[in-house]
Amino acid sequence: MDEACRNCPELCDTRTHVVHGYGDVAADFLVIGSEPSEVADRTGVPFAGDEFSALARMLARLGLCDLTSDPATPRLVDVYLTHLTRCRHPDRPPSDDEIDACEPYLDAEIRMINPELLIPVGQRALSLIGAAYTTRSPDSLRIDDVHATPIRGRGFELVPMCDPATASEDERDEWVHAFAEIMASDYRQTKGRRER
Template sequence: MERGGEDGGAGYDARPFVPAEADLGELREAAAGCHGCPLYREATQTVFGAGNPSARVVLVGEQPGDVEDRRGLPFVGPAGRVLTRALEEAGIDPDDSYITNAVKHFKFVQQGRGKRRIHKAPSLREMAACRPWLAEELRLIAPEVVVALGATAGKSLLGPDFRVTRERGTPLPLAPLDGAREPTDVVCVATIHPSAVLRADDRDAVYAGLVSDLRVVAGALRAP
């Protein structure tokens, strides 16, 4: 079987690397060897999701950043600290959530004498190639609400026409990412990526908007 991405050809696809009938731990181990698109060549390692395997809320970001790439865990840099604080203020226990990214490898360009690694947004092809991993994470965890953190996550979950400025803070139906026809009762709420808070001139206002959107997530959870 030809495995997309290994030969640098047109076939970007992680599906040949995704094991059937795997649990979350086995899925994480398999993802460490994924060559489904060329991003694995420059990244330090695959950064798989982490958190509560029975989480009611799954948060999906864009891709790992420089700190996450080096440590092998999602959202452990400055944006992760912003997100943790915002979740707590919104009434969502971070320890009862699961967090991952639409793309599991760090995409970057190197700049300057020290060759500082600068984030570069993944392409639609790279997002599509990595979607089988995200689809399996969501299938195994079966959350009530999925949070799209930023435009890339929103497009991966809701389609290429998604716009975070237009659809943020609104519960939307989430179709299965694996192409299954059966509808689900999972909803998706989009908001900004927490890194947008760090880049903003008016951090307080942007952060308040993030917390407001996450309160919609808290309200969308079914009563236990």
Template sequence: MDAHQEELSNPFAMDEDCRNCPALADCREQVVHGYGDAGGEFVFLGESPSAGAEETGVPFTGDAADERIQRILGELGFSRSPPEADDPDVQNVYLTYLTRCRHPERAATDEEVRNCEPFLNAELRMINPHIIVPIGDRVLEELAVEYTTRAPESFDVFEEHATTVRGRGFELVPMIPPAEQTDEQEAAFVEHVKENVFSRDYRQTKGRRSR
């Protein structure tokens, strides 16, 4: 699987007609695969697309909560677009989800998460990020199983928000879901990354992509 370096949308050319989860395939508008810098050092990982992201086809775009993520990306120097952009101009960061399809009435099942694991695992192998930002408890717990030495139930994203957790091969910087964040929690996350992550040789190296 080769990355299309100049493509931000689905740069790994993953299956956009995937039907591994029939209940999702029958109700989705489109599959929302990853978006961003295929050589980025940072990955922002959410649970599943919002209604806005399903409409735009781009992770973390299309509604007010997603605009908070885009604002954070801008504050950290990862995006050169306004927060409301549907196709943000990002660098050194990749945006993706545990599950790529949205059900309008429920969260993804454990089986649906497992069905999407090959997509996420392939992205992480290809990108080889230094930092993963798990957004929400479910994402943090899923990563804990394979990538940390801690028990999944020991994590609480509200307690771990804006801290650094040691993982296997990379570090995790957990984030409270944007719809549940206060402005103070947003500021704390940005400050932590600027003061404690960028200061340790992660300062905007732009990955392998230059635009």
């Protein structure tokens, strides 16, 4: 992964860090957000927060994040975090061209981790991941309709999540309960993986 990437000049000029993925590289679960937050840009860790982010607290409820670790570099178990883009612009979301420029990094992470479940966070991640890994039209994938609902994909199952930072407590609870049921089931698909 290129720490000195200059593919997107407007993002490169405003970033502090290139924010590549972070977490358990043998994870069954891969969380994909749209772009790094201000704290993630400062620390270089996706979804990082000065305090534990809403996402970290949700993952902790599932036993996937250790809330006794440093919030800037949380200990994650069986989960890997990443974004569609590696850099943050402070005043706007990434453009389609900027997301396209980062696509090889995301593809490499997905191939490296080889997760069982992809967790797109928010509408933009859902649309792009849904288009790439399901046979459904991106127009049919509305985050408000499929939040916390498993979607069979090509090689991966998707479990979309509303953005935890803006979601209601009920929406966060709904996702945690749905995901706990998935974790308790036989969610592993046959993809040539060796059992751990």
